[in-house]
Amino acid sequence: MVELSHDSRPIIGRGPPLGATFLALATASIALMVADVRYGQLEQVRGWLNSAAYPLQVAIDLPFRAWGWITGSFADRGELQKENLALTARLRTADLQLQKFAVLQDENRRLREMRGSSAGVAKRAIVASILNVDLDPFRHRVLLDRGSVDGVFKGQAVLDAQGIFGQVWRVNARTSEAILISDAEHAIPVQSNRSGVRTIAVGTGDPNRLSLPFVTGESDIRKGDLLLSTGMGGVFPPGYPVARVTKVERSAKATFAIVEAGPTAALDRDREVMLVWFDAPAPVEAPAQETPAPTTSTPEPAATIPAPATATPETAPAPGGG
């Protein structure tokens, strides 16, 4: 059979045949994937490539940021006044509460001193903005505008004003990628504020819903319970709000109840988040209430990533000031 050549590149200087190039590059991409996934050896290479991508990402972010700035600076007077009034009112109530808290904090500190454990609050925090760049629509990842030059490290906790937002997943020089608690691959150890039951909240891929797959039918979890982080695994600061239980379904036949919770952080609306450094709490003896079921089914970043919490970087003082 006579076959026309499909290769219509010039005969002179055409380089290696297409098939050979294809094979070489295909092998290269497979090798890259294996090295990246199995051995995690490409952090350095990714870092270099990311420095090339950084200007592009900033350029895409810029018009959106400029638009936000313009609408912000031309907001009309009435609106500002209204906002001002609302904020003043909020400040007043907050001040009142603060009075109470001062007393409680003092007492808390004394109690902690007696127990000899350090206070589990953030030592230092910096504010990071979320870049207006779309990553994969099926993964809950965002790009933050702080990177290793600001001292960001892998596994660092990311919070917003209302609750836990996620954790740092990958660090580049000037940017970092965070994984949200609602990502289907994320899990976070939590504890009910009311009953003290410990369990694990797993992301579902829906920004308004977390699932608690390891709650047994008998355990004391009710609709409306606030779930706080336990600080187990050392990634997240303990005692910070994570989610509020929205649905509990028990059936006599099933061992586990169907429990869902809505994150308290505004996962899909935030434009700015906080990266925090805190002292990992001293390990306390675990009360024998409920042991978290073994999560062998999913890789669990919350538990597997060791938090280098001791390696607090000595970079510039925090603008957010912890």
Add this chain to the structure above:
Amino acid sequence: MRRGMFGRRILYWFGVALGLVLAIVPLPGWLDVMRPDFALLAVIYWILTSPRIAGLGYAWLAGLFLDVLRGMVLGQHALGFLVVAFLTHRLQLRMRMFPIPHQAAAVLLLLGLYHFIIFWTDGLTGHGYTGWNRWLPVLSGALLWPLIVAAGDTLVRRSR
């Protein structure tokens, strides 16, 4: 002749780079899910119109850069781009003869293969998302093909 080649090369690089920018520009959620793969469409278009310029190497590099931009496993989109570029090279003598709707159907198959590769490698690396809507870009890309051809042809004619 040589100047024309050079101009086309620049156009090709520019077109694919624009496609890469469009891959991460923020869009509202429903559009984001069905965002067509502009960079890949640009690669296919250029291989069909000027196969002497558009080789496999640049397509591969574009895919690799897309991996970096979107924070994926390195090499995933690179492999997808490479396979599609190679098949387009093999088929280009035939595909150039097709009428546009027929061409769009061929592009549909190529995009389907590309997304299958992404889906497969996603599964192998443990990020499997199995919802039906991950295949939407295949359809939107094929529907967009006539527009891509029209825009590309206009650009090439202008540059002469």
